[in-house]
Each structure stands twice: as structure tokens, then as C-alpha cells.
Amino acid sequence: MVKWAVSRQLISDAGKILIGIGFGVILLGFAHRLHEKYRAFSSILAGGGIAVLYFAIYQAYQAYHLLPQTFAFVLMVLITLLAVIMSIYYDKKELAILASIGGFCTPFFASNGSGNFQILFTYLLILNAGMFLLAAFKRWALINVLAYGITVIIFSVWMYQDHRAIQHHAFQGFIFATLFFLTFFGMNLIYHIRFKKAFKAIDFSILLSNTLFYFGAGLFFLYQIGTIESRGFFTISIAVFHFIFACGFFRNRTIDRNLIFLLIGFVLTFISLVAPILLEGNFITLFWACEMVLLYWLGKKSGISLIRNTSVLIMILSVLSIVMDWNQSYFQVAVQRLPILLNKAFVTTLVLSAAFALTQFLYRSEEETKLLWGHLPQKWYGAILNFMLLLVLFSGGWIELRYQLYNSWQFSVFTNMCTALYSILFVIVVLLVQHRKAETYQGVIAIVMSILGLLSFLYANVEVSKVRNAVLFDQRSPVFFYIHVVLFLVYLLFIFLYEC
Incomplete structure (x- = not known):
């Protein structure tokens, strides 16, 4: 009958909307009446009632222009709130999913095409606050995933489409990104903390991606409005934020230990990222060298393996960083020549070497264990530290x-001869030091050093002959040639010390 009346245009546009709203309310009433005896069927009725209400308000605003935008927006927010309350009361995840989807569709249903992102993001914050409230009572991971995923997609699309005007909106974008980060951080913690439940893989995934997305978005906005110092302070603030929660949870024995380790991992990660963001050149290497020793010591004292594992990763980063420092200092075109020994590149080399030696000392006074989540035996790590020390x-x-x-002399042949002599001298010193140790890997080091010494000796003979020819043809002073006598004296010294 209603369809017949609508087709004959006997019912006005306002009447159609009122009929739709009334039908939705009736469905919700039946759902409430039947929910104790027929829980599954009542959930279907309630979901249908919510859908009808959403559609009725959408048609009233978009199709018939009966409602102003603000009023339609408020009505849809109230419908979403009603769906959240019913999902908690009926203990039905399906209603919460419907409320979530309907809530995220509301701003697009009620949009007038103005592109006002402030209103959109404010609404999303309000909606996610409702999801936050829901997460405090129910462990429905799918709701968290939907809320987080849709919010990230909407925010990312806005950043991409508005990238030309983003400089004017960067500060507001940074504020909204911060509020979204805090919302989802709390949303994925509150239920587990309140009811002392263990975290699952999906919870860790959301926490991890939420932090990384916020860090990336924050740097993007701060690049538009701030300096390098502001980006460094932002990175430190994320580390401090997670450190506060890690300390608070660490004292509570009922909190999932994996959550604490994840938070500690965030702290260590962002502290390590401060160096490449805030510092330049060799200061990054110096920072990582000190951090490597400090983290290993903290891991040893606290017994938290994650901290020691991070120290191993920092060791790898520090080696890569020193290689970049060497390339920048020695092989790039420089306006001013580096001073002998007392230059930033060589001093950084000595500091990093000292860091390796100190970490190796800490390692020796520790019981046998494994690093990198059980994949790296302790004795292998000692060998790696020794090798890295010698290599650097x-x-x-x-x-x-x-x-x-x-x-100094622009004489490449003489330079080659001296570096070969240096290699031989280095090999002799290492063999003398390693000879007095009883480590299991000393034999491998001795073999490697012996091969290096033999190759250096053969190379030195070739270069000595070239220097001799240059002296005979009066191209260079005889002093350059007599340097090779040092090679013979070095070998005599080696034999004497080895026998002692």
C-alpha cells in the first residue's frame, strides 16, 4: 500500500522520510522486545533498523533537501551512538560493525562538497572516541581494525590530494595526526589493561603501524612548518611517550610482557633515529657508538634481551655509518685538507673501535646466552665484535x-709501499695480542691475519721495486727507498716478541 501511494505521489517527500524513520524505529523496538529469546534474529532486526535510519536521514538531506547539513550530521552521530550502545547492551559484534561502517559513511552521505577537512577530522575523532568507549568494554578486534584502517585511508587520501596546499594546513594536520595517534594507542590498550588480557598479533600490528604512520605523517608536516631541531624534538618526544608507558607497565606484573617489550623497542628505535635526523656526518656514528655500549650494558643489568638485541642492530648501523664517514671525509672533494690524525674521521674511527672493545669486555663477563631472538650464540657475537674491531x-x-x-708527497708508489708496510705491521701486532688469548675463534683470526700479511708482503715487494726504479732515475730522493728497511726491522721485532 505504501509503495502504491508513493508511486501515485500521494505521499509527500517529508512523509516518505517520516515513514522510513518510523519503520526503522519499529524494527529497533521489535529487536529490543525479542533480544532475550531470539538473540540472533533480534540482532538482524536491530541492524536493519539502524540501516533504515541511516538511509532515511541520508535521503532527507541529499535527495529531498529537507534537513540542513549540520542537523543531518548530528542525527547521524546520534544514530551511530545508539548503535554503539545497543551493541554493548546486546553484546553483539555485528551491531558494532554496522555502527562503525555507518558512522564512517556519514560524513560522505552528509557532504556538500566543500572539502572542509577540519569538520571531517573532528567528526572522525568523535566517532573514534565512540569506538574507544566500545573498546573499553568489548574485545572486538575487528572494530579496532575497521576504525583504524578507514581513518588512516581517509587521512592518507587527504594528505595526497591536498599536498599542494599542505603547507598552509600543516600545523592543523599535525594536531589531528597527534590526536588520532593517541586515540588508537589508547583504543588498543584499554581493554587489555582493564581486564588484564594478553595481547594478540593483531593488537601489536595496529600499535606498530599506528606509531610508524604517526611518525611518518609528523615528519611530513614538520618538514613543511619546522626546522631540523623540531623534527629531532618530535622524534625524542615519541621515545619519551613510549618510555613513560613502558616504565608504568613494567612495575605491573599483570601486564603482558610482550607489550612492555614492544614499548621498549619503540623507545630504543626512536632514540636511535634521533641521530640521523638531528645530527650530521660523524656525529651520527659517535652517537650510535655510545648507544651500542650503553644498550648492551643496560640489557645486561636489566636482563631484558630486547635491549641487547637492539645493541647488535646498532652495531651494524654504526659500521655502515663509519663507512659513509670515510667516504665523505677522505674521498670527497674537500676545500681544506684534513689534519694528520686529529681529524673528525680518524677520531670517529678510534671512538667506534673503543666502543667495540668496551662491548667485548662487557660480553666476556656475561653468562652464555643467545642474541637476536635465539639466532646468534653469544660466542659468535664475541667473534663478530672482535672482527669488527679489527676491521674498523x-x-x-x-x-x-x-x-x-x-x-703530502703526491707519490702514489711510495704511498702503496707504506700502506703495505702498515698492513704487515698491523698483522704482527694483532697476532702478538691474539697469541696471548685462549678464545675459540683465535685460530680463524690467525689464519685471516696470516693471509693478509702474506698478500701485503708480496705487494710491498712489488712497490719497493717501483720506488727503487724511481730513485735510480733521479725522480725521487733515496730516502723514499730506504723506508723499506722498516719491513726487515719489523719482522725481527716480531720474531723477538713472539719468542718471548
């Missing part, structure tokens, strides 16, 4: 010597 110390000294000799 040898490479840094070799590059420094080559740089200074070539820039």
Missing part, C-alpha cells in the same frame, strides 16, 4: 695513512 681499526688507519701520504 685496520681500515680507518689504512685510509688515514694513504690520505695523508698522498696529499
Whole structure:
């Protein structure tokens, strides 16, 4: 009968909307009446009633222009709130899902095409606050995933489409990104903390992606409005934020330990990121060298393996960083020549070498265990530290010597001969030191050093002959040739010390 009346235009537009709203209210009434005996069927009725109400308000605003935008917006918010309350009262996840989807569709249903992102994001904050309230009572991970995923998609699309005018909106965008981050951080914690439940993989995934997305968005906005110092302070503030929660949860034995380790991981990660964001050149390497030692010591004292595992990762980053420092200092075109030994590149090499030696000392006074989540035995890590120490110390000294000799005399053959002599001397010193130790990996180091010494000796003979020819043809002073006598004296010294 209603369809017949509508087709004959006997019912006005306002009447159609009122009929729709009335039908939705009737469905909700039946659902409430039947929910104790027929829970599944009542949930279907309630979901249908919510859908009818959403559609009725949408038609009243969009199709018939019976409602102003603000009023239609408020009505849809109230419908969403009603659906959240009913989902908690009936203990039905399906209603919460419907409320979530309907709530996120509301701003697009009630949109007038103005593109006012402030209103859109304010509404999303209000909606996610409702989801936050729901998360405090129910463990429905799908609701958290929907709320988080849709919000991130909407925010990302806005950042992409508005990238040309983003400089004018950067501060507001940063504020909204911060509020979204705090909302979803709390949404994924509140139920587990309140009811002392264990975290699952999906919860950790949301916490991880939420932090990373906020960090990326924050740097993007601060790049538009701030300085390098502001981006460094932003990175430190994220580390401090997670540190506060990690300390608070660490004292509570009922909190899932995996959550605490994740928060500690965030702290260590963002502290490590401060260096490349805030510092430049060799200061990054110096920062990571000190952090490597500090983290290993903290991990040893606290017994938290995650901190020691992070120290291993920082070790890898510090080696990569020192290689970049060498390239920038020694092999790039420089306005002013580096001073001998007392330059930032060589000093950084010595500091990093000292950091490796100190970490190795801490490692030796520790019981046998495994690092990198059980994939790296402790004794292997000791061997890696020893190898890294020798590699950094040898490479840094070799590059420094080559740089200074070539820039002093511009005699490449003599430079080659001296670096070969340096390699032999380095091998002799290492063999003397390692000979007095009883580590299981000393034999491997001795073999590697012996091969390096043999190759250096053969290379030195070739270069000595070239220097001799240059002296015979009066191209260079005889002093350059007599340097090779040092090679013979070095070998005599080695034999004497080894026998002692």
C-alpha cells in the first residue's frame, strides 16, 4: 500500500522520510522486545533498523533537501551512538560493525562538497572516541581494525590530494595526526589493561603501524612548518611517550610482557633515529657508538634481551655509518685538507673501535646466552665484535695513512709501499695480542691475519721495486727507498716478541 501511494505521489517527500524513520524505529523496538529469546534474529532486526535510519536521514538531506547539513550530521552521530550502545547492551559484534561502517559513511552521505577537512577530522575523532568507549568494554578486534584502517585511508587520501596546499594546513594536520595517534594507542590498550588480557598479533600490528604512520605523517608536516631541531624534538618526544608507558607497565606484573617489550623497542628505535635526523656526518656514528655500549650494558643489568638485541642492530648501523664517514671525509672533494690524525674521521674511527672493545669486555663477563631472538650464540657475537674491531681499526688507519701520504708527497708508489708496510705491521701486532688469548675463534683470526700479511708482503715487494726504479732515475730522493728497511726491522721485532 505504501509503495502504491508513493508511486501515485500521494505521499509527500517529508512523509516518505517520516515513514522510513518510523519503520526503522519499529524494527529497533521489535529487536529490543525479542533480544532475550531470539538473540540472533533480534540482532538482524536491530541492524536493519539502524540501516533504515541511516538511509532515511541520508535521503532527507541529499535527495529531498529537507534537513540542513549540520542537523543531518548530528542525527547521524546520534544514530551511530545508539548503535554503539545497543551493541554493548546486546553484546553483539555485528551491531558494532554496522555502527562503525555507518558512522564512517556519514560524513560522505552528509557532504556538500566543500572539502572542509577540519569538520571531517573532528567528526572522525568523535566517532573514534565512540569506538574507544566500545573498546573499553568489548574485545572486538575487528572494530579496532575497521576504525583504524578507514581513518588512516581517509587521512592518507587527504594528505595526497591536498599536498599542494599542505603547507598552509600543516600545523592543523599535525594536531589531528597527534590526536588520532593517541586515540588508537589508547583504543588498543584499554581493554587489555582493564581486564588484564594478553595481547594478540593483531593488537601489536595496529600499535606498530599506528606509531610508524604517526611518525611518518609528523615528519611530513614538520618538514613543511619546522626546522631540523623540531623534527629531532618530535622524534625524542615519541621515545619519551613510549618510555613513560613502558616504565608504568613494567612495575605491573599483570601486564603482558610482550607489550612492555614492544614499548621498549619503540623507545630504543626512536632514540636511535634521533641521530640521523638531528645530527650530521660523524656525529651520527659517535652517537650510535655510545648507544651500542650503553644498550648492551643496560640489557645486561636489566636482563631484558630486547635491549641487547637492539645493541647488535646498532652495531651494524654504526659500521655502515663509519663507512659513509670515510667516504665523505677522505674521498670527497674537500676545500681544506684534513689534519694528520686529529681529524673528525680518524677520531670517529678510534671512538667506534673503543666502543667495540668496551662491548667485548662487557660480553666476556656475561653468562652464555643467545642474541637476536635465539639466532646468534653469544660466542659468535664475541667473534663478530672482535672482527669488527679489527676491521674498523685496520681500515680507518689504512685510509688515514694513504690520505695523508698522498696529499703530502703526491707519490702514489711510495704511498702503496707504506700502506703495505702498515698492513704487515698491523698483522704482527694483532697476532702478538691474539697469541696471548685462549678464545675459540683465535685460530680463524690467525689464519685471516696470516693471509693478509702474506698478500701485503708480496705487494710491498712489488712497490719497493717501483720506488727503487724511481730513485735510480733521479725522480725521487733515496730516502723514499730506504723506508723499506722498516719491513726487515719489523719482522725481527716480531720474531723477538713472539719468542718471548
